[in-house]
Amino acid sequence: MHRMHNTGPGRVFDVFNHVFLTAVGLITVIPFLYVIAGSFASDTELATRSFFLIPNDFTTTAYDYIFSTNAVIRSLGVSILVTVLGTIVSMILTLTMAYPLSRSSMVGRNFILNLILFSMLFGGGMIPTYLLVKSLGLLDSIWALILPMAINPFNLIIVKTFFQQLPKELEDASKIDGCTEFQTFWRVMLPLSKPVIATFTLFYAVFYWNDFFQALLYLTDTTKWPIQLLLQQLVMVANSGIGDLQEAQLYEPPEESVKLAVIVIATVPILLFYPFLQKHFAKGVMLGSVKG
Amino acid sequence: MENVHEGRLKNAVNKKKKSKWNQILKEKWLYFMVLPGLAYFIIFKYIPMWGIVIAFQDYSPFLGVFRSDWVGFEHFHYFFTNPDFLRLLRNTFILALYDLVFFFPAPIILSLMLNEIRLSFYKRTLQTLVYVPHFMSWVIIASISYVFLTTSGGVVNELLAKLIGQEINFLSSPDWFRPMIIGQIMWKETGWGTVIFLAALASVDQEQYEAAIVDGAGRFRRLWHVTLPALRSTIVILLILRLGNFLDTGFQQIYLMSNSLNRSVADVFDTYVYFVGITEGAFSYSTAVGLFKSIVGIVLIVGADRLAKKLGQGGLF
Numbered sequence: 001m002h003r004m005h006n007t008g009p010g011r012v013f014d015v016f017n018h019v020f021l022t023a024v025g026l027i028t029v030i031p032f033l034y035v036i037a038g039s040f041a042s043d044t045e046l047a048t049r050s051f052f053l054i055p056n057d058f059t060t061t062a063y064d065y066i067f068s069t070n071a072v073i074r075s076l077g078v079s080i081l082v083t084v085l086g087t088i089v090s091m092i093l094t095l096t097m098a099y100p101l102s103r104s105s106m107v108g109r110n111f112i113l114n115l116i117l118f119s120m121l122f123g124g125g126m127i128p129t130y131l132l133v134k135s136l137g138l139l140d141s142i143w144a145l146i147l148p149m150a151i152n153p154f155n156l157i158i159v160k161t162f163f164q165q166l167p168k169e170l171e172d173a174s175k176i177d178g179c180t181e182f183q184t185f186w187r188v189m190l191p192l193s194k195p196v197i198a199t200f201t202l203f204y205a206v207f208y209w210n211d212f213f214q215a216l217l218y219l220t221d222t223t224k225w226p227i228q229l230l231l232q233q234l235v236m237v238a239n240s241g242i243g244d245l246q247e248a249q250l251y252e253p254p255e256e257s258v259k260l261a262v263i264v265i266a267t268v269p270i271l272l273f274y275p276f277l278q279k280h281f282a283k284g285v286m287l288g289s290v291k292g
Numbered sequence: 293m294e295n296v297h298e299g300r301l302k303n304a305v306n307k308k309k310k311s312k313w314n315q316i317l318k319e320k321w322l323y324f325m326v327l328p329g330l331a332y333f334i335i336f337k338y339i340p341m342w343g344i345v346i347a348f349q350d351y352s353p354f355l356g357v358f359r360s361d362w363v364g365f366e367h368f369h370y371f372f373t374n375p376d377f378l379r380l381l382r383n384t385f386i387l388a389l390y391d392l393v394f395f396f397p398a399p400i401i402l403s404l405m406l407n408e409i410r411l412s413f414y415k416r417t418l419q420t421l422v423y424v425p426h427f428m429s430w431v432i433i434a435s436i437s438y439v440f441l442t443t444s445g446g447v448v449n450e451l452l453a454k455l456i457g458q459e460i461n462f463l464s465s466p467d468w469f470r471p472m473i474i475g476q477i478m479w480k481e482t483g484w485g486t487v488i489f490l491a492a493l494a495s496v497d498q499e500q501y502e503a504a505i506v507d508g509a510g511r512f513r514r515l516w517h518v519t520l521p522a523l524r525s526t527i528v529i530l531l532i533l534r535l536g537n538f539l540d541t542g543f544q545q546i547y548l549m550s551n552s553l554n555r556s557v558a559d560v561f562d563t564y565v566y567f568v569g570i571t572e573g574a575f576s577y578s579t580a581v582g583l584f585k586s587i588v589g590i591v592l593i594v595g596a597d598r599l600a601k602k603l604g605q606g607g608l609f
Contacts, residue, residue, distance in 0.1 A: 010510070010511050013408075013511070014408070017405050017408055017409070018409070020405065021405055021406065021409065021418055022418075024402070024418070024422060024483075025417070025418050025421040025422060027479070028421050028422050028424060028425060028479070028483060029421050029424065031436050031440060032424070032436075034440075034447065035436060035439065038439075046445070047445060050445075050447055050450035050451065051447045051450070051451075092328070093328055093329045093332055094329070096325045096326070096328060096329060097325070097326055097328070097329025097330070097332075099322075099325060100322035100323070100325050100326040101326065103319070103322060105315065105319065106319060106322050106326075107312055107315055107316050107319075108316075112326065112330060115330075115333060115338075116333060119333055119337040119338070119341075121589075121590050121593055121594075122341070122586055122589075122590050123337060123340065123341065123586065124337070124339070124340025124341045124342075124343050124344055125340070125344070125565070125579065125582030125583065125585075125586055126562070126565050126566060126569065126570075126578075126582055127343075127346075127565065127569040127570075127575050127578050127579040127582060128339075128340035128341070128342075128343030128344055128346065128579060128582075129336070129340045129343075130569070130570065131340075131343055131346075131353075131575065132335075132336070132339055132340050132343060147332075147336065148336050149336075150332055150336070151329060151332050151333070156329070180321045181319055181321035181322050181325070182321045182324070182325060185325065206427060209429070210427075210428070210429030210430075210431075210432075211429070212429060212430065212431045212544055212548075213543060213544050216547075217566075217570065228429050228431040228432075229431075231431050231432070231435055232431045232434070232435070232548065235434075235435040235438050235439070236434065236435065236438055236548065256445075259435070259439065260439065263432060263435050263436065263439075266429070266431070266432055267428060267432055270427045270428060271424075274424065274427065277427055278420060278423055281426075281427075282487050285487050285488055285491075286488075286491060
């Protein structure tokens with residue numbers, strides 16, 4: 001139907017549009033492809049060839065080096081632990097809090113909702129939160145990477161809205177069957193919420209995997225660094241020669257391909273889950289645009 | 293007569309109270325369930341709010357909040373008369389303005405262009421590609437930027453050396469800091485930003501296009517008179533949201549891209565709080581700076597909400 005008026009300027013536009021969008025697509029992925037290619041190249045090749053997408057002599061020395069040292073493996077372990085543990089904690093807290101708040105009969109529900117809403121508008125800020133984490137004795141503990149941001153209030157509100165629009169008859173029916181509210185939640189509501197659970201599990205997992213801020217703020221013990229913080233130290237601190245050099249010196253001066261390989265390692269989990277992420281995140285955006 | 297009436301009223305009130313308690317008892321499970329989440333909000337959101345009192349103290353970690361000296365608005369006074377204040381305000385404001393002018397329209401334009409692609413396989417492939425960077429951490433984006441932009445063998449500078457015979461030190465040049473930040477944001481988020489617009493475009497009634505064609509509208513008139521009006525409310529809402537978060541320059545990104553050479557233009561409120569508070573240990577002063585930012589932020593959000601209601605968008609919350 002659009003096709004009807006495809007003459008003159010329309011055709012020129014079509015050609016331009018295709019060329020431009022293809023360029024956008026390439027600009028988006030080429031940096032990643034270069035990093036992957038470079039991580040499998042030798043340092044001499046990286047120094048002599050300015051740009052390539054296929055290394056001339058394919059080598060895994062960078063990865064061999066990385067997996068012969070402790071630092072990267074340990075950081076990967078920390079990141080995986082924080083991601084798994086954090087996602088579990090966040091999902092439990094979010095789901096168990098969202099369900100009662102979705103029940104209009106609950107006394108005090110509006111008060112709690114306003115409490116949450118206000119905390120989205122105003123907060124103590126970086127320093128009071130830091131001092132709290134410190135006084136709880138969580139500095140240099142991986143719980144400091146999980147607890148302070150355990151509930152994302154936006155996610156909570158969306159899940160609450162989702163529970164709200166499930167048919168009320170289900171609750172009544174399970175009540176007649178003698179279920180307590182928790183049993184209703186566990187046996188009736190959760191099985192109906194699988195898509196939402198999948199979406200927000202991924203939301204939280206990506207957050208925990210990617211987060212760098214909390215590690216920067218709360219961890220000084222280098223053995224507890226997640227992969228993001230280690231990567232920053234390897235690439236940026238060693239590269240610019242500015243900043244906390246003493247921390248960088250804990251490692252051998254990293255070679256070019258090693259930096260690229262660590263970037264790849266920090267990216268791989270995201271790429272592995274990318275098909276799910278694309279699908280569920282888009283769904284999350286749409287859920288979020290429905291107001292609660 | 294009156295007494296009887298009063299008695300009835302009292303009874304009714306009592307009954308109401310009683311039924312409230314009954315209701316709570318009947319649904320006690322709901323309260324057990326809400327408790328952990330509520331504890332989270334009280335501990336990690338509300339206790340730090342109370343912790344803001346140290347902005348009005350000379351807080352010493354050894355003395356604690358209860359025994360530190362009160363100094364009133366001294367830290368605020370110092371901050372507002374300090375040249376840092378204007379520098380931070382300027383840097384934050386310029387970055388936010390650049391973001392609004394260069395980044396904000398980008399997803400709209402990209403989604404309009406994607407919408408003109410009729411080959412659905414090609415369109416889907418492009419979408420899959422441009423969404424990728426959204427899921428990468430800022431550390432990865434910043435690391436890739438370092439690899440590409442460094443003057444010691446970075447791809448971009450080797451290309452520049454060949455083309456114009458000169459290298460540009462993007463990473464430490466104050467002149468290049470803002471374009472670099474906005475460029476990164478555009479590279480990371482433009483693709484993902486199209487999700488919401490493409491959804492709005494998909495819901496446009498096809499009959500409107502047909503009617504426009506019958507009326508003799510060409511492609512660009514259809515764009516102007518049918519497609520853009522369909523996006524208008526989404527654009528307005530996102531613009532208002534953006535204004536509400538105007539001061540929120542991403543801490544992670546700015547922290548990662550700033551260094552001692554570009555700090556004059558890189559410092560924004562959040563990074564300043566971090567450096568002064570965490571690195572230098574000036575807890576009270578940095579809390580005061582953070583509080584200032586929070587208050588301006590809440591004013592902006594409430595203002596944006598009023599604006600949304602005035603424009604008939606139903607408010608943000």
